[in-house]
Amino acid sequence: MNTDSSCSITKYKFLNIVLLFFIAGCFLTGCEKSNKDNAPIKQVLKKYEQATSLEGVVSNNHGPIKAGTIKVTDSYEELVASTALQNNGHYSVKIPADTFLPIVLTFYPETAEGEKLITAVVHPGITKYDINPLTTSIAKKALAMGGYTHANMVRAAEGTANVPDANKTTAGFRGDPTKQYGGWH
Numbered sequence: 001m002n003t004d005s006s007c008s009i010t011k012y013k014f015l016n017i018v019l020l021f022f023i024a025g026c027f028l029t030g031c032e033k034s035n036k037d038n039a040p041i042k043q044v045l046k047k048y049e050q051a052t053s054l055e056g057v058v059s060n061n062h063g064p065i066k067a068g069t070i071k072v073t074d075s076y077e078e079l080v081a082s083t084a085l086q087n088n089g090h091y092s093v094k095i096p097a098d099t100f101l102p103i104v105l106t107f108y109p110e111t112a113e114g115e116k117l118i119t120a121v122v123h124p125g126i127t128k129y130d131i132n133p134l135t136t137s138i139a140k141k142a143l144a145m146g147g148y149t150h151a152n153m154v155r156a157a158e159g160t161a162n163v164p165d166a167n168k169t170t171a172g173f174r175g176d177p178t179k180q181y182g183g184w185h
Contacts (some may be wrong), residue, residue: 064089
């Protein structure tokens, strides 16, 4: 075999390899472009159509907290409303009409030793929101998952709260896991 023919065989193999990588690259690029999972999920904006009162109990692992302030902020961390905690651990705060969700209710203790607690509101039809270490954990997990959305709140609640076996089905759960399992209701 002469050097010209061995050189042309090497060039031929090289061109085949380059062509193979080119075709593979086209297919892989095409897969990325047609992957529907990469499309952003459109979030329907929810808001309070009319002024609404939210209420609940603020507690820690020792029971209801007696003193502190509840501040309500929107997704831009702007103050929407605030109220003082009543002596029995209950609060009630009026949310103005046309307030877009999600909003965050944050409990600020009177003393520096107290713990700041939060809960996130994503549904305008629910008006009772307890604030405690569990709701704080759920809200923080949902935020880490990408924000305060219904899907993130449910995933965070399912991963945080214990689900009784009697309430599990083959579909995963019955009803609203956040209410049934002590979540962010």
